[in-house]
Amino acid sequence: MSKRMTMTEAMGRLVRDGDTVVMEGFTHLIPFAAGHELIRQRRKNLTLVRLTPDLLFDQMIAAGCARKVIFSWAGNPGVGPLHAFRQAVERGLPTPLEIEEYSHFGMVLRLQAGAANLPFLPTRTFAGSDLPRVNPRIKQVRCPYSGEELWCVPALRPDVAIVHAQRADEDGNTQVWGLVGVHKEAAFASERVVVVVEEIVSRELIRRDPNRTLLPGFRVDAVVEEPFGAHPSYVQGYYDRDNEFYVRWDEISREPTGLDRYLEEWVYGVSGRQEYRERMRATYERLRARAVPCEPVNYGY
Amino acid sequence: MSKRMTMTEAMGRLVRDGDTVVMEGFTHLIPFAAGHELIRQRRKNLTLVRLTPDLLFDQMIAAGCARKVIFSWAGNPGVGPLHAFRQAVERGLPTPLEIEEYSHFGMVLRLQAGAANLPFLPTRTFAGSDLPRVNPRIKQVRCPYSGEELWCVPALRPDVAIVHAQRADEDGNTQVWGLVGVHKEAAFASERVVVVVEEIVSRELIRRDPNRTLLPGFRVDAVVEEPFGAHPSYVQGYYDRDNEFYVRWDEISREPTGLDRYLEEWVYGVSGRQEYRERMRATYERLRARAVPCEPVNYGY
């Protein structure tokens, strides 16, 4: 049963004002095309969930989509701070932003507990850190065997997961390779799942390599084909990370006017990722991946 | 650094009398060659760990290797009971066998907790079952968020994991496809790890498809190349399950004399898996997998 939608349809039908939205991807596979569409649709009061808010949430915060961010590391990797995020946290501009903060391990476990339908999961991190002091959701649990106190985090169950991936079939059976981050846990933890892929492929191609499947179609509500949809992040086997843009973002976002100009030109000023891609043809060509194919394995018996 | 050993060396150096040994593989990749070598080396007082003891532990119990079995389903799938296991449990023959019993989910979580270095993991199974009544290691833990009582199991930390896989390089970097079961958790939970593979391949072949890697070499103490080493179970892409043998085992093992004859002929009576394979050439040919290759994916950027 085809679950194919346009990005406009998928974001319009599956993401509502006030939703908790997880948009994972650790450097790899960050769903920028989806985020831009949410900005264009002027979605409001979202609770945004990512380990690393990255440029994606910086843009969504600046555009006024976010009420709250749940995260563990908010920076522009190797470049500097996220200016819009800092403005919002330090000065409440353009509007106040609530934050809920963990370490990476804590965030990972919140999603894993959600995916496993457990109310909590224990961990050996957090001991001696001030994080539990400022985040009362980080609690302790006593081990019924050793008697020791472990720290623990509560399950996170977002309303929607938006998952960028290399490929899926029309039914939503989704495959990923390269860094997989916490994609699977984010999708299983959430009530609804939108998958955005570089290409929709045949069901047969998926079935020829079942070990690469991240999500089965029945766990997916919409599949959107959006080539270059993770730019300026990257997709292994498709295009490289646009490191130059990550550096330029520091300048663009330093002043709200620069950031607004960027949104005007590259988000509000395009109809969607197709137009963005066309206007960025030279960049697309520059970043295109060279071929480093793996060897096939045999699934016969 | 090459970790290559013969099966005799690997079992001799890494498995000691009295050890707790996990030998996983859910139907797929059951390490029979390793088990037979342990029988030949007359290893004693082992605590054997598998979800499904299968013919492998039936043979090891009959041969007197086992003091205890930790398990969740002891049968010959689709055929009938495990006769040696039953003899030992029901009548203490040839020697008494201690058992410690969970459901599959419980066993999986014991290994997962061991792999994660947690003292326990919670679960929603076991409620209303008599299993916690007969196994006091299954306890309850109170969720510090909801207040609800969940069941939980303690971590399992075996002395040795023996892991059968399709291929590894000399350093022990190990790849698996098809059913992966609880292989990764078994290996990470254990103090020592022996990997048995159908073929040792080049480091470059491993590096060309890093997403297929189950275990990194630094987690592995020995790599043994043993083609047909999982027979009568199967290896996806190499050979089919010997379903006929599983049916025949019911007859072979029904009387201790039949079972002893089998051990005499196929375990004690061969020097190792190479001789076994040569004496079973027709079976090996019959079971050989046809080619059903996957499509390569691109790892470039």
Next chain:
Amino acid sequence: MKDGFTTNEIMVTTAARMLRDGEVVFVGIGIPNMAVNLARRTRCPNLVLIYESGAIGARPERLPVSIGDPTLVTGALGVCSMPEVFQYYLQRGFIDVGFLGAAQIDRFGNLNSTVIGDYARPKVRLPGSGGACEIALLARRVLIVMNHKHRAFPERVDFITSPGYLGGGDEREQQRLPGAGPEAVITDLGVLGFSSDTREMVLESLHPGATVEQVQQETGWKLRVASPLKRTEPPTAEELRVLREELTLPGGAA
């Protein structure tokens, strides 16, 4: 085969008809496997077959002998680890239907696949839970398939491996078990449900040729009978054709 079909065939077709298109089904071997594959080839082309071994959306070319058969992987939609299948699929609530069988079932649908006699001094040591305990608790609908024999239908099971309605009534809710409890028991004689108040087993449908007396004789307590008592629809010609032509095991029927 006095009615033109075997008892296995009517069990398979009856079980197959309880499935709804698009459901995600945790499949076992034997009759449940036949039932799911029959349903997929007739009324429910969009069934998703999941095996506790980790095969997702399997498309078996041959009838699998075990739930870890290689044919469940070749051409499957996906493969996942067993920690994932139990946590992210079953415990998360994504399994619509789970099939169970057992050595014993009692008046309140509790299942025993662990031991006959005392646990510490077993008369017969059975295989144990496998994934049955968690399927009984965590699948949305639980269907049980068993041969109807007196020794398999005692009033109380010797050991509760997989809980049904425990002591009956609202005991399952009282003890806060997850899941709704078993929905139906499909035997070689008929179909049994569970009464909505006492939660005891009720004979709801008789297979062609079977009688209430016969069912009572093979049941270890005074069995309640629904009124009206239905007659199970016999397998259609098309169902029998699929079963006999497409779903035979290599070397014999399942």
Next chain:
Amino acid sequence: MKDGFTTNEIMVTTAARMLRDGEVVFVGIGIPNMAVNLARRTRCPNLVLIYESGAIGARPERLPVSIGDPTLVTGALGVCSMPEVFQYYLQRGFIDVGFLGAAQIDRFGNLNSTVIGDYARPKVRLPGSGGACEIALLARRVLIVMNHKHRAFPERVDFITSPGYLGGGDEREQQRLPGAGPEAVITDLGVLGFSSDTREMVLESLHPGATVEQVQQETGWKLRVASPLKRTEPPTAEELRVLREELTLPGGAA
């Protein structure tokens, strides 16, 4: 570059020399990344590079700009999910060395990468923990790399993101923190260790050209100095060649 090498270069070579061949190292970006790659190309060919992104045994062709760079995957020995990297690798105790940096470090090696000022009303909001908190607790050896500036070396950090020795002495053991605590702090001026009794920071080695006075001036408390105080060995010609020829970022030094 008055001594023929930059401060970054001596930090990198000093950090690289603290690694032992065969160790499994959790790598960050910047100087730790340079250090690990330098060590791998000189004294420690069997180092295993692991990134919290899930890349195992990476063999980067170019210097990664981030710890999730695609070059960490192409040609790696393996890839695992982040739940696995934190649980099966780091928490399980298989990471021998973790590198950390921070905006602030205090007398007892506690690190702050969360906030300057009050948490609820921050003067400067920093990025936060990332994986630092768990690396500080769960890696077997923790090495810290920071520029030695007065504002980065206060007597007490504003916020403990990643615990060092807390209030010093045996407080870390008292509070039953896992792990041994930080081993060394490598700065642009020298190398500091921690005293085995009070657990306060001790200047152990001065880089060429640096003075004790200069280090004290950039430190927010009265700094203990080891006796004898060592001089850091300057980078060798071979180390500098590898750094300059093989480990430059596309478009500039790391």
